[in-house]
Amino acid sequence: MTIEKENDRAVNFSRRAFVVGAFQAGILAVLGGRLAWLQTVEGNRYKTLAENNRINLKMMAPARGQIVDRFGVPFAVNNQNFRVLVIPEQTDDLEQSLRQLQTLIKLDDKQIEKVLKLAKRTPSYTPLEVADDLSWEEVATVEVNMPDLPAMSIDVGEVRHYPFADATAHLIGYVGAASKKDQEGDKDPLLTLPNFQVGKSGIEKTFDSDLRGTAGSSQVEVNVVGREVRELRNIQSHEGKRVVLSIDAELQRFAQQRMVADRSASAVVMDVHTGEIYALASYPAFDPNYFTGGISH
Structure with a gap:
């Protein structure tokens, strides 16, 4: 047993x-x-996701230097400008993302078509400006709906402003977005930033390299959908130089106002002993503030 x-x-x-x-x-x-x-x-899919979880290097645009008269009265300054940017490579359907944004802020079909055309001829990783000069209400609306707006982000930029308007138009000139021709003639990487502005005429153009400043950079870790996880390193940009002119702002304004009655006139006020120019006016004139946001505006 x-x-x-x-x-x-x-x-x-x-x-x-x-x-x-x-x-x-x-x-x-x-x-x-x-x-x-x-x-x-699934190997290729997860490989792509892993590669997308990486560190991105963003270039930070510097503030453009001021232009002032002999007493420090500003002729050209920078005003704060809130805008919406989109990075095409971070969305599967760029047009759909833009249409979604259109339901939240004022955005017409022409602006959408402009962004779509621009996206076809620029690298997909380059941020593109969709809308600018947003109000606080519009900024808040976009921020609240950010999870439903792939590839979109709010950026705080600057827009050039000329307090004396037409009184200094011919002298100070104006700025505009860097064109393809500008980029070909100047290899400064700053010119590749969305709507980075350069001098187009007058003092703005003559002293553009001094006023432009030096770019900063930001290293950020992003996740698989392109959203920033954390900032790893930040190098501050350096504002452009302050250009001081020999012009007297009030004398410049007075000279311009005296010529309004004439169809065509110009005036120069100069110190005969030193050669300094106190006023340099011409009429007819124009308001350079209309050019800073683009001619279409």
């Missing part, structure tokens, strides 16, 4: 061991199959 009991125990143990071993083998087979599936079928 003892031998039979021992044999029965051995048989039962073997059966249990076989069942446990089969169960473990089944689990290993399932895990192995899953790993094989992830490696062979």
